Amino acid sequence: MSERARHAGALALYCAFSLLLIDHGVNITQKLSGQGSDPYDSPWFLAWWPYAVLHHKDPFFTQLVWQPVGVSLGWITSVPVLSLLFMPVTLTAGPVVTYNILIILAPILSALFAYLACWRIARNWRAALIGGFLFGFSSYEMAQVTAALNLCMTFCLPALLLLVLERLDDELSRARAALLGGLLLLVQFLISIEIFALIFVFGGIAWALAMLYLPERRVVLRRLVADALCAAPIVLIPLVPLLFSMSRHFGLIHHPEAWPYFFTTDLLNLFIPSGFNLFGAPFAAVSAHFNGGVQEQDGYIGLPLLFILWRFAREHGGGGQGRLLVVMFLVALIASFGPRLWIAGHYSGLVLPWMLAVHLPLLNGALPVRFALFTSLAAAIIASLWVSGAPRRGWRLVIALLACIVLLPRWHPWRDIPASAFFEPGRVQEVLGPNPRILILPFSINGASSFWQQENKYGFTQTGGYLGFPPAPMQKYLAVGDMFGNVMEKGFLPSFVQFCEATHTQYIVIHDGAQPAIAAAIATLGWKAQKIDDVTVLTVP
Numbered sequence: 001m002s003e004r005a006r007h008a009g010a011l012a013l014y015c016a017f018s019l020l021l022i023d024h025g026v027n028i029t030q031k032l033s034g035q036g037s038d039p040y041d042s043p044w045f046l047a048w049w050p051y052a053v054l055h056h057k058d059p060f061f062t063q064l065v066w067q068p069v070g071v072s073l074g075w076i077t078s079v080p081v082l083s084l085l086f087m088p089v090t091l092t093a094g095p096v097v098t099y100n101i102l103i104i105l106a107p108i109l110s111a112l113f114a115y116l117a118c119w120r121i122a123r124n125w126r127a128a129l130i131g132g133f134l135f136g137f138s139s140y141e142m143a144q145v146t147a148a149l150n151l152c153m154t155f156c157l158p159a160l161l162l163l164v165l166e167r168l169d170d171e172l173s174r175a176r177a178a179l180l181g182g183l184l185l186l187v188q189f190l191i192s193i194e195i196f197a198l199i200f201v202f203g204g205i206a207w208a209l210a211m212l213y214l215p216e217r218r219v220v221l222r223r224l225v226a227d228a229l230c231a232a233p234i235v236l237i238p239l240v241p242l243l244f245s246m247s248r249h250f251g252l253i254h255h256p257e258a259w260p261y262f263f264t265t266d267l268l269n270l271f272i273p274s275g276f277n278l279f280g281a282p283f284a285a286v287s288a289h290f291n292g293g294v295q296e297q298d299g300y301i302g303l304p305l306l307f308i309l310w311r312f313a314r315e316h317g318g319g320g321q322g323r324l325l326v327v328m329f330l331v332a333l334i335a336s337f338g339p340r341l342w343i344a345g346h347y348s349g350l351v352l353p354w355m356l357a358v359h360l361p362l363l364n365g366a367l368p369v370r371f372a373l374f375t376s377l378a379a380a381i382i383a384s385l386w387v388s389g390a391p392r393r394g395w396r397l398v399i400a401l402l403a404c405i406v407l408l409p410r411w412h413p414w415r416d417i418p419a420s421a422f423f424e425p426g427r428v429q430e431v432l433g434p435n436p437r438i439l440i441l442p443f444s445i446n447g448a449s450s451f452w453q454q455e456n457k458y459g460f461t462q463t464g465g466y467l468g469f470p471p472a473p474m475q476k477y478l479a480v481g482d483m484f485g486n487v488m489e490k491g492f493l494p495s496f497v498q499f500c501e502a503t504h505t506q507y508i509v510i511h512d513g514a515q516p517a518i519a520a521a522i523a524t525l526g527w528k529a530q531k532i533d534d535v536t537v538l539t540v541p
Helices: 003-023 038-054 080-085 087-093 095-122 125-136 139-144 156-168 174-189 193-213 215-248 281-287 303-316 320-336 353-359 368-387 394-405 427-432 449-455 472-476 478-485 492-503 516-523
Strands: 031-033 340-343 346-351 414-416 437-441 507-510 529-532 535-539
Touching (some): 003 125, 031 095, 038 080, 038 087, 038 095, 038 449, 080 087, 087 095, 095 125, 095 368, 125 368, 125 394, 156 174, 156 215, 156 368, 174 193, 174 215, 193 215, 193 320, 303 320, 303 368, 320 353, 320 368, 437 492, 437 516, 472 478, 478 492, 492 516
Parallel strands (some): 437 507
Antiparallel strands (some): 031 414, 340 346, 507 535
């Protein structure tokens, strides 16, 4: 079988896996992928960039959400490159179909580029096929694909690794390496700035370890620094307008300082699968204590893959390449535990190296549990090398297949599209006038307000909304915290009235699923209420 045929076969297998594990026969025109509230904002983002281009709007900043403060679309998960590349699909079939297609494509692309990197390193088709699966269908990928488009579209990471390997072997000129590397980094920035920043953190660590453990490669490793400097303009120049907008609106961003301490890998999650795993049910009593919900429980590796990592460390840990891979895996793994170690949902208080990073600008907002992206790539490469590393490798292949099997997820969640007659195109404006300022309950993360806004073709302005965490100036209102957390504390009602006055809210629109206590409290204000279609509309005096 030719090399090209092998690569085509790998792609076909990954497509089949994704269709089986994620789509599993669902009609992508009638369902919405994922769970939680994050899938509601992805169609907003995918529809926004075509809308902004066609209507000559500022694509980097909008006051359609969290009026009058607005949101900076550079600092949140707006995936502009995906939105623009799939603009024809969005304009033809709608953002829901675009989103569903991208969710199915994400593990395919990640697995394919990881496979190519493993093929480059191991030169064994079966071993590379295993490596591609272990990355593209890792616990991290299968967890994030349930909600976070920006975090599951990870193909740039193994693609950059493949590029570096070819450059180290002089198969790419500096000009071509800088161009391709710059374009990949640009695409990564326009998908997820969090992953973009972490590539430099863990890539820099990997480079330093390579300088330490591979002295014979130091000359070509130093050359990579010059290559990176040549690639910098390719990344930065196209981003100048976006970076300027982000700098102007940096003050809108303020995430809870506890997040890097809370969203971390639980030590037991390395061995015990979470609820989204196919074999997670027997361990539910333990995994129920892991932090962050199933989307952020990304650390599961499984005993077969841990065995492979241990065997590889014993067999190859004394050599330069083996030591580099093992140490890099351990660095990413320890970093994923966060600043302090959690064990079975208990805060141990054991201080870890990432404590140093939580005090650095920008990196202090990274969630350590997501570093599993890097541990899964290191583990995939190690597994592919280990499978290909012996003349008689049949038993190794069996263990590697077991490592893949134990990572299998449960059926991917799908939901009904949250249709609403009131939010159909033109209907809100017909009833409330052009561009009304409304507050929607369920509020923000607890409902589908962002989805309904793009369904309405952005014909109204929200004084709340959900495109991420509330802007910093809005966090001072007690009512915002209560509605975002779906609770109601003492003092809610006066704060709510103050918030409506400050944001010039004209209408409160209450849809099914609103928190009953909050809706009942607002009803005591005596504001005019009327039932319209499937919502109740209160007029703010």
